[in-house]
Amino acid sequence: xxxxxxxxxxxxxxxxxxxxxxxxxxxxxxxxxxxxxxxxxxxxxxxxxxxxxxxxxxxxxxxxxxxxxxxxxxxxxxxxxxxxxxxxxxxxxxxxxxxxxxxxxxxxxxxxxxxxxxxxxxxxxxxxxxxxxxxxxxxxxxxxxxxxxxxxxxxxxxxxxxxxxxxxxxxxxxxxxxxxxxxxxxxxxxxxxxxxxxxxxxxxxxxxxxxxxxxxxxxxxxxxxxxxxxxxxxxxxxxxxxxxxxxxxxxxxxxxxxxxxxxxxxxxxxxxxxxxxxxxxxxxxxxxxxxxxxxxxxxxxxxxxxxxxxxxxxxxxxxxxxxxxxxxxxxxxxxxxxxxxxxxxx
Amino acid sequence: xxxxxxxxxxxxxxxxxxxxxxxxxxxxxxxxxxxxxxxxxxxxxxxxxxxxxxxxxxxxxxxxxxxxxxxxxxxxxxxxxxxxxxxxxxxxxxxxxxxxxxxxxxxxxxxxxxxxxxxxxxxxxxxxxxxxxxxxxxxxxxxxxxxxxxxxxxxxxxxxxxxxxxxxxxxxxxxx
Numbered sequence: 040x041x042x043x044x045x046x047x048x049x050x051x052x053x054x055x056x057x058x059x060x061x062x063x064x065x066x067x068x069x070x071x072x073x074x075x076x077x078x079x080x081x082x083x084x085x086x087x088x089x090x091x092x093x094x095x096x097x098x099x100x101x102x103x104x105x106x107x108x109x110x111x112x113x114x115x116x117x118x119x120x121x122x123x124x125x126x127x128x129x130x131x132x133x134x135x136x137x138x139x140x141x142x143x144x145x146x147x148x149x150x151x152x153x154x155x156x157x158x159x160x161x162x163x164x165x166x167x168x169x170x171x172x173x174x175x176x177x178x179x180x181x182x183x184x185x186x187x188x189x190x191x192x193x194x195x196x197x198x199x200x201x202x203x204x205x206x207x208x209x210x211x212x213x214x215x216x217x218x219x220x221x222x223x224x225x226x227x228x229x230x231x232x233x234x235x236x237x238x239x240x241x242x243x244x245x246x247x248x249x250x251x252x253x254x255x256x257x258x259x260x261x262x263x264x265x266x267x268x269x270x271x272x273x274x275x276x277x278x279x280x281x282x283x284x285x286x287x288x289x290x291x292x293x294x295x296x297x298x299x300x301x302x303x304x305x306x307x308x309x310x311x312x313x314x315x316x317x318x319x320x321x322x323x324x325x326x327x328x329x330x331x332x333x334x335x336x337x338x339x340x341x342x343x344x345x346x347x348x349x350x351x352x353x354x355x356x357x358x359x360x361x362x363x364x365x366x367x368x369x370x371x372x373x374x375x376x377x378x379x380x381x382x383x384x385x
Numbered sequence: 386x387x388x389x390x391x392x393x394x395x396x397x398x399x400x401x402x403x404x405x406x407x408x409x410x411x412x413x414x415x416x417x418x419x420x421x422x423x424x425x426x427x428x429x430x431x432x433x434x435x436x437x438x439x440x441x442x443x444x445x446x447x448x449x450x451x452x453x454x455x456x457x458x459x460x461x462x463x464x465x466x467x468x469x470x471x472x473x474x475x476x477x478x479x480x481x482x483x484x485x486x487x488x489x490x491x492x493x494x495x496x497x498x499x500x501x502x503x504x505x506x507x508x509x510x511x512x513x514x515x516x517x518x519x520x521x522x523x524x525x526x527x528x529x530x531x532x533x534x535x536x537x538x539x540x541x542x543x544x545x546x547x548x549x550x551x552x553x554x555x556x557x558x559x560x561x
Contacts, residue, residue, distance in 0.1 A: 084419070085411045087419055088419060088420070089421040089423075348411050349404065349407035349410075349411050350404065
């Protein structure tokens with residue numbers, strides 16, 4: 040093992056890359072299904088209900104039952120849909136969030152390996168370019184379904200996601216002005232050596248957080264789905280595993296933006312005490328760092344779920360107003376202020 | 386109708402009061418006692434006068450009260466009841482009753498729980514009881530026959546004991 044990682048041959052890179060991919064997917068899939076479970080239980084508790092508690096102890100096997108149900112249900116393709124796009128859309132909706140995870144450092148080191156699948160120098164640019172692909176799955180689903188409500192859902196999704204991407208992108212610019220590098224690993228190093236960026240750039244954090252809700256189509260910005268007006272929006276015509284793919288995609292997107300927020304604002308896998316802010320030297324330390332990362336991630340997932348029941352859905356024009364007329368100018372202002380401060384303190 | 390929009394203050398337009406009050410409400414409900422009833426283990430109290438499944442009853446002498454007059458069969462709106470009356474065989478041990486049903490079927494899939502059978506019965510032999518969840522694996526299983534109906538129905542306290550009196554009269558006249 041040591042010899043392989045030191046040799047640094049192409050084989051080693053491929054092998055460890057593949058191992059990491061398998062590991063991330065193996066952790067990510069249960070995480071998605073259990074965040075669905077958590078969502079159901081927390082939603083139930085907020086609505087004075089109990090929620091699913093029958094399958095296994097405390098209902099913990101419910102996600103498996105759900106998965107089986109999705110696999111076994113009839114995969115119905117309505118006659119009026121545009122078949123090719125109809126089949127393509129769920130796959131496209133699913134891919135971008137998984138790609139985003141690839142550049143996020145989810146731990147320090149484990150057995151001499153950096154715990155990031157792709158250590159890109161343009162990490163954040165890659166993330167934004169991939170996140171912006173997320174809209175295609177939804178728009179395509181809306182178009183392919185060839186009926187009214189999915190179409191509305193798709194249209195809304197396109198406008199909403201494109202608008203908030205701008206505010207989101209602008210909000211992180213000050214971070215990289217401070218850090219001086221686009222590599223997400225460097226962002227974590229910067230935060231480990233000083234304060235977390237949530238304390239240095241609270242405004243950027245708030246804008247990013249709100250934009251993240253809009254990007255993942257979660258309440259209060261679930262315009263593309265909005266059950267009360269659009270039946271269930273862009274995936275109205277989908278059933279069985281194709282619907283499950285949209286579902287997986289939505290939760291994977293939540294996890295990937297949460298991971299991004301943890302990395303950008305909450306110091307990634309570091310904690311500012313007990314020497315947990317330096318790369319681990321032991322296997323145990325490496326696992327602990329991954330645990331810290333997942334813990335911080337869970338906080339954001341909990342927030343996503345909780346906010347769903349806290350706030351009513353925004354009206355469409357309010358959503359656009361918030362994105363373009365509030366957050367975009369604020370983000371630009373934040374860039375200017377940060378630039379001025381950097382210029383003064385240089 | 387024109388709804389007057391409330392002019393929001395600067396503070397309210399920041400959404401912060403809405404977020405705080407939303408958080409308060411959700412936290413309060415999160416820790417509140419849950420209203421869900423764990424159904425098969427917990428069941429609600431069925432109120433008096435509830436119209437559940439109709440069953441046949443016996444009197445305190447364990448005698449089938451039904452005399453197969455077939456009034457319930459005729460009144461039954463969905464035709465769920467089917468009675469097979471026997472011939473005029475007199476069973477003297479049960480009090481000289483002319484008739485007793487050979488079979489009494491209620492199709493619980495057809496029954497609409499209207500209570501007409503109970504209302505029309507001159508012998509107070511059929512009552513809508515408190516069962517509300519009838520299950521079966523086949524249609525045949527959902528047709529309840531006499532034995533099952535009597536078993537489920539239980540005993541009904543009869544104050545009049547009409548057929549016991551008839552029996553005594555018959556004995557006094559030396560017929561029985």
